Amino acid sequence: MTELTSTEKSPVLRVNGLSVSYNSDPVVYSVNFDIPHGAMSAIIGPNGAGKSTTLKAVVDIQPRLTGQIEIFGQTYDKVRNRISYVPQRASVDWDFPVTVQDVVLMGVYPTLGLLGRVRPMHWAKVMEALERVGMTGFADRQIGQLSGGQQQRVFLARALVQDADLYLLDEPFAGVDAATEKAIVKVLKDLQSKGKTIVAVHHDLTTVEAYFDHIVFINRSIVAAGSVAREFTEEHINQTYGRLVASQKQVI
C-alpha cells in the first residue's frame, strides 16, 4: 500500500474522468489513472480499446469530451516542453524528402524559434541521440531507405534530443525487429534510471514483466492500474481481454 500512497503524492501524469468521442458514442469513457514519478508504464488493452486515443488526449491532439489532464501538476500547455510524444510509425509519409538527421533535428526546432540558426551544438545533440539508438551510420540516409525498426529508432532519437522528463510512446515495438526492440528497451530503461518517466502503448503481454514496472489496463475504461508486481494478474488480463488470452498467460 505504501507504493499507492506515494503514487498519490506526486503523480507525473494524472488523468481524471477522461472521455473521448469521434462521432457520437465515446471510444473511451471514465478513464482515471495516475502515472507515478520515474515509472516505466505500459498501457495495455485489445485493439480498439482506446490506448492510442487516451495517449493522444493527454497531449491535446485528440479533443476531450470530458475530463482533466494534469502533467507535473499543470495543464499540458504549460509543460509542453517537458514532454516528448513519439507517434506511431505508420502515421507519417516515409517517402518524404528528409534524411535521418533532418528528422532528429526536428526535435530541437522549438528551442530555435522562427529565426534561430542551427548551430554545431544542435548537430552534436542530434549525433549523440543517433549514437544512443545505434543509427550513427545512417545520418545521411533518406528515411524511406530504412527498415521499420530503423525508422522507429529515428523517432526515438528525435524524442531523445527533446530532453523531456516524460516520454509518451505510441506502439514503439509495433513491426520492429528483435534487435531494435532490445535497443529501444535499453534506451528507455536508461532514461528511467535518470529519473525520467515513460509511458508506452504496448500490445505484447509476454514482455510486460520484463520491460515495465507499472501497468494501465484499458478497455474503453480503466480495468486496473498500478505496479506490474501487484496488478499484472490473470484476473485483470481476463477482464481486459476476455478468457482466451488469460489462458494463454497461464501457458507462458
Place this chain on the structure above:
Amino acid sequence: MFGYNAYLIVSSATVLGASAGVCGTYLYMRKNSLLSDAISHSTLAGLAMAFLLVSALGGNGRSLVVLLVGSTLSATAGLAAVRYLVNNTRLGSDAAIGVVLSTFFALGVVMLSVIQILPIGQKAGLEGFLLGSTAGMLAQDAVLITVLSIILVVVFLVFRRDILVVSYDPIFAQTQGISLRRTDFIVMYGTLAVTVVGLSVVGLILIVALLIIPSAAARFWSNRVEIIVITAAVFGGLSGAVGASVSAFVEDAPVGSVIVLVSATIFVFSLVASPERGLVISLIRKAQSSWRVHLAMGLLSVAENRPIYEEKTRTILQKNGYLRPDGSVTATGQNAAMVALKNEQRWQVWTSQMQAEGTSVDPLGWMKIEHNLTPDQLRSIDRHLFRRDLSNA
C-alpha cells in the same frame, strides 16, 4: 530592343519564377499542389468584377493594383469554398477543387464577355490574364511583381521549419506547439499571393505549372527539402528569365507558355538524367543487377556441379571467360566459382547466425560480402564456417 522596360520585365519574371518555385515546393510537400489550380481559376471572376467596378466609378480599371485586389478577393472566396467543402462534406479535395475551379472560372468567362459588350474604354488586354502577356506591362508593374515575390520568399523562409514539420509529421508538429491552422494558412495564402502576382505574366491557366513543375523537377535531384527548395527556385527563375527574354526578342511570343515550356524541358531533363531517380540510371541499375545476379547464380551452379539452363546466364559466363562455347568450365571459371561459393556460404552464416547482432545489412547473396561487412564480422563468420567444416569432417 532590349531596353530598360524589357530588362525590368525579365528580372521580374525571374524573381517571380524563383518565388513560385519556393512556394510550389512547400505546397508540394503539403501534398496540396492542385489547390493552386482552384485558386488560379477563381481569380478571373474577381479580376473582371474589379475592372467593371473601378471603370464604372470613373477610375482606371486596367491598373495592375486594382486587378490584383479583385483577383485576390475572388481567389480567397474560391479557397474558402474548397476548404468548406472539404471540411464539412464527404467530398474529397479533388472533387471539391473540381467543383470550385470550374464554377468560378465559368463565372469569370461570362463576365469577360459581358465586358466585351459594354462600352467601356481600355478593356483591351484583359484577356491577357488568361494566358499571360508582358505586352502592356509598365515598369511600375514589374517593380510591384518583383517586390511582392521577394516578400513571399522571405515569408516562406521564415516559416520553413514549421511547414516542414507539419508536412512530414503533423501529429508531432502539434505536440511541438506548432499550429497546423497557422501553417496551412501561410502555405495556402502564400500560394494565393504567388498566383495573383504571377497572373499578368504567366496567365491564370498556366500559373499552376510554374508552381508545380519546378518543385517536381527538383525532387529528382535531392532527398533533402532545403536542397529541393533552392533547386526549384533556380529552375523557376531560369524558366522565367528565358521565357521573358524570348518574348522580349520575338514579337507575339506568348510569354506564359514559353516560360512553362522551358520549365517542362527542365522537368523532362530531370526525369531522364537525374543521377539517383532518373529513368536512365534506373535502366542501367536494372541491367547491372540482372547481370550480377545471373553471374552469381551461374557461378554457384558451376561450383555445385549443376547444369545451367538459362541462355542469358551462359552468355554472361562466356563473356567473362568462365565458360567455353562448348559449355565446359575454364580454369578461371573454376576459381571464380569457388570464390562465389565462399561468398554465398559466408552470407548464409551471416543471415542465419549473426545478423541480429549488428545493424541490418540486406543479405543479397550476389553482393561481395567483404564490401558490406567489417573485417571483424568477416573473421567471426569464417571462424563459424571453419568450426562447421571441422565438425562435418
